[in-house]
């Protein structure tokens with residue numbers, strides 16, 4: 273890890289405050305030095321350097337924030353600041369985040385830990401941090417104006433609370449949220465159980481990532497912050513496929529994936545080749561009686577979910593949001609459906625006027641993935657995931673769970689594409705295909721159709737001033 277430093281003692285104790293408070297000059301001298309990360313690569317798990325032991329998580333295309341122990345308190349230092357995030361190779365976005373990246377680093381603690389988080393604001397406007405899902409003193413909840421004054425630019429605030437319950441959490445600003453979350457300010461938080469927990473299994477791999485979304489116009493690099501629903505970049509941890517790393521596991525590993533949704537719509541997350549259990553929700557581990565095997569689970573806005581499965585099928589298994597528009601990049605929505613249209617004549621006429629005019633979409637949109645179109649600089653290509661058999665025709669919220677027999681325990685590196693055993697890949701038929709059965713009837717109805725005579729419906733209009741009140 274770049275710039276990762278060890279925190280070594282020497283800091284004066286800061287007494288536990290009852291509410292998030294501004295730090296005095298004297299205390300500033302004792303601030304933990306902020307650790308920043310310059311690459312968007314998936315960093316290896318950060319083994320705990322002290323305190324109660326736990327099995328650390330791996331943040332997809334992200335990292336875990338180191339902490340220092342100060343008189344029994346785990347101290348972290350978050351710096352809210354503008355960052356340049358490489359969202360996919362060749363495509364960088366001007367975002368806001370924490371400690372050099374968007375999303376910010378994952379914070380990992382153990383149930384019962386007393387945690388002190390210094391938040392320094394290097395943004396051009398005020399901010400705050402809300403610890404989404406945590407039990408904490410009200411004054412530590414991070415709602416600007418409601419539970420604390422905003423953290424002005426240049427100022428540092430201190431949050432301090434005990435991580436009371438184990439589970440999956442997030443953090444994000446609760447000040448000018450629309451702007452700050454549209455710009456990428458968010459992070460993941462995991463509280464590990466302090467002892468064996470009847471509802472929390474031990475797993476071999478524990479992955480985390482946030483669902484987020486941006487609206488960046490082709491050729492530009494800064495998200496539009498007023499967008500409500502029509503985002504064009506659907507991302508995991510501010511990365512879009514093929515920029516999202518694969519989740520690499522060993523055959524028969526027990527795998528946990530924790531996902532938080534900080535977009536403005538729901539995402540049905542779908543795993544191929546395996547069934548999983550939803551073992552945790554916003555409130556922590558789920559009761560065993562509530563668990564059922566699924567291959568898709570919907571994650572609503574503001575929710576956290578953790579899924580678990582036994583990776584007992586070798587291969588490269590797609591893992592993605594099942595909304596098909598969310599596995600596309602740089603989508604424009606004002607495109608008419610042209611499938612089946614023959615518009616050669618129109619195209620010929622337009623080409624006389626505009627020599628570079630290109631017809632898109634008359635055979636579907638798959639051609640877009642293969643076409644080497646000139647696009648503006650710094651633009652996420654529409655679909656470019658390239659697999660061993662050609663274009664995957666996927667982008668956005670898509671990755672691959674790679675299950676391998678000889679992936680070493682603790683090895684998270686990419687093993688490359690799966691080598692399918694002979695005779696186990698769908699193949700092209702040699703020769704004539706047998707006649708396919710086709711249903712030729714127009715369709716049937718459970719009940720005979722009836723022609724309803726049009727009825728005259730009298731519309732009652734209440735005129736203003738007719739004595740009706742109460743609106």
Ligand SMILES: [Cu+2]
Pocket residue numbers: 506538539540593594595598669
């Ligand atoms: Cu989605």
